[in-house]
Amino acid sequence: MPDASRSTDHRDYQRVPRVVTALARDAEHGVTAPAHNHERAQLLYATQGLMRVQTDGGVWILPPRRALWIPSGVTHHWTSVSKVTMRTIYVEAGAAKQFGDSCRVIEVSPLLRELILALLDEPIEYPIPGRGEHLAMLILSELKGAETVPIAIPWPRDRRLVAVCSAIMADPGSSRNIEQWADEVGASARTLIRLFPKETGLHYRQWVQQVHLAEAFKRLAEGQSVGEIAATLGYASPSAFSAMFRRILGKTPQHYLTEWRQPLTQHPA
Missing domain, CATH: 1.10.10.60 (Homeodomain-like)
Known part of the structure; x- marks a missing residue:
């Protein structure tokens, strides 16, 4: 089970000395996160429920099995269109450069989903070397090959x-x-x-x-x-x-x- 002591505040995951970190957070229908940005890039993903995400440049509706790649520093806010179980990851800015500097919707493969959930079973500062490090590298590999879904509302x-x-x-x-x-x-x-x-x-x-x-x-x-x-x-x-x-x-x-x-x-x- 995920570590019960994990923070649900995204700010606590920005400077963890690991290339990839994972956050678990649930939200009831109608919850809105005010405009904010991150030092790290983010894969905003919910295993269940619907989310609406907006930046200055676009709007996206995210159902399950779809996630939004948000580069570091991009200001955004989201609203839960239904009850949401968010299982999202943050990628250190240097490692995230390979995935581009614009927001895009990607297909979350069954393997990527399971890798994200498995990383949540590890300590936030997982041992290096160790299972957490291997999971993090596999997540980056899956992201590299992820299919982009051409849905965006500029x-x-x-x-x-x-x-x-x-x-x-x-x-x-x-x-x-x-x-x-x-x-x-x-x-x-x-x-x-x-x-x-x-x-x-x-x-x-x-x-x-x-x-x-x-x-x-x-x-x-x-x-x-x-x-x-x-x-x-x-x-x-x-x-x-x-x-x-x-x-x-x-x-x-x-x-x-x-x-x-x-x-x-x-x-x-």
Whole structure:
């Protein structure tokens, strides 16, 4: 079992003299961690539950088996969308450079999950040499080969675009078009069309599709059917929604439904 004396304060893990450290923390639905950053890079991961994470540059919805890589120094805050069992790791900044300097969602393989949980069975300052050191090196190896999931909601800075994006995030199934959004925020449709790629790197429709993907992941993890999700998000049919999903992710929603229904190896969570 994990060491009961382990702190749940992320600040206590930043200067532990080990390349990789692991933190266990649980959060009830609706808990929000205020904006903060770390000296170390972080793999923000929950074995159960849903999390919403936001930085100045983007928003991510993280269901189980997905984690967010956050480079050191990046300010972020998160909210538990459901009850969450967080089992996250911190990587010393020097060792973390190989994984890039931008946030990205990665697939958490069954092996990576078990390695993280196993490291929590070790003392925070695990002996070197020893089992903890081997686990840490294996975690870095798994991270190096981890698949990136192309889901991210880039966040703008222009106040008009922030108003539009916030409204779409609040109601992902809204049927309003860009002309209607423009009227609401006091801008022309042409201005918004120009601002989307300038501020987010995505065209309007691409940005909305990223919101739909994030919402779909959340609803799939909650057990909703593809038909229910397609209807909620305003697609003409489940097949139209599935086609969009597969075009961007290379896999169908049914693939993820099947994956999440498969039981994970039992382990103290």
